[in-house]
Amino acid sequence: MITNEFWLDRWKAGQIGFHKEGVHPRLIEFWPILPQRSQVLVPLCGKSNDMIWLAEQGYQVTGVELSSLAVVQFLGDNDLSYETHQEGELKIHTVLDLPLRIVEGDYFLFSEDNFDACYDRAAMVAMPESKRADYVAHTLSRLSPTASTLLISLHYEGDKQGPPFSVDEQSVMTMWGNNIQKIASEDLAQTNPQYKEGNYQFFNETVWRITP
Known part of the structure; x- marks a missing residue:
């Protein structure tokens, strides 16, 4: 049975073969040209550096991730300064030097809408x-x-x-x-x-x- 606890345990055990270093070449090749500051949603983002690439293109990027360990590793590995606040059951980590934030918590509790694009x-x-x-x-x-x-x-x-x-x-x-x-x-x-x-x-x- 694949539950939230299953994924949290995978991150704790370092069983994250699904994580890819660098930026996915398909993203670079096929991402559509959108207006600057378009709001981009990245569900179940893990610690993917694809989010860095999207933010560097000038988009407002929101990743949503269940594992606090993945969030900490992403922010730490990329030496990102950030601020955190709580919204209900979700933690919002807003990066200070890039148009990027990570929403920590269950994706099905995330209710913001009207995003201009999504990358899955x-x-x-x-x-x-x-x-x-x-x-x-x-x-x-x-x-x-x-x-x-x-x-x-x-x-x-x-x-x-x-x-x-x-x-x-x-x-x-x-x-x-x-x-x-x-x-x-x-x-x-x-x-x-x-x-x-x-x-x-x-x-x-x-x-x-x-x-x-």
């Missing part, structure tokens, strides 16, 4: 099937009617069962609605040594754009 590299695929549609609906309700989303999904066949979970393309399209377009796909089992050695028949990483 590892959030949907972290959700078990029983929670996946609720996650997508909650995320869509955080966005403005004109928002753009860049989504990265995984679909694989092999010994590993997740997380990250395999989500087939039809399920992705059904959950996110009609305005979704596949813009890139790569079988990492053919191109990445980490996955070549993982006994996968295929391990497809697919990039999607969801527009109004």
